[in-house]
Amino acid sequence: DVKVTQSSRYLVKRTGEKVFLECVQDMDHENMFWYRQDPGLGLRLIYFSYDVKMKEKGDIPEGYSVSREKKERFSLILESASTNQTSMYLCASSLGQFGEAGELFFGEGSRLTVL
């Protein structure tokens, strides 16, 4: 069974803390993505990666960075957490490009609260 695993389901952090959200997929997918999900706003793309050590900004990259040192792992980093980054964070992976074999497989989500 295909799997995208987000290591932390619930986190509570303080303003200014550095936060790491880890995501691992076991499907040998090339593409990995980080979204945030907020009520009334839908999913918004933060960063994505089509290959190891490669990263691209999505629609809302400000305040975030990412790391992809290995094909199966894609980390989202909040260098200095702020209260407006309180959200549900969803990691996803896909085998191919959208419109070709672009099915996204999502993790269970990491709910981050910044106090």
Add this chain to the structure above:
Amino acid sequence: GESVGLHLPTLSVQEGDNSIINCAYSNSASDYFIWYKQESGKGPQFIIDIRSNMDKRQGQRVTVLLNKTVKHLSLQIAATQPGDSAVYFCAAYSGGGADGLTFGKGTHLIIQP
């Protein structure tokens, strides 16, 4: 930019009835559409997709209809079951890579016994 919206934030149906969830998109260049189901506390799960060269596609108990003229798509769920209770949202892809995929806000489907 693209906007994708669902007509109703909440839809309540009787168990056994058919459910219809609607979605509108704004970009006429969108050529690939996906429906996702998200159960409480879980990540979104792919249900069905459709390309712009089709106007209907069927899966197991689900049908997606695409009307490109009015930029509208719908998800029909036959004989709704308690396990269908979830948030459903559509996504539209207009090309250009990952940032060409725009998600709608979601409709919460509630099943009445």
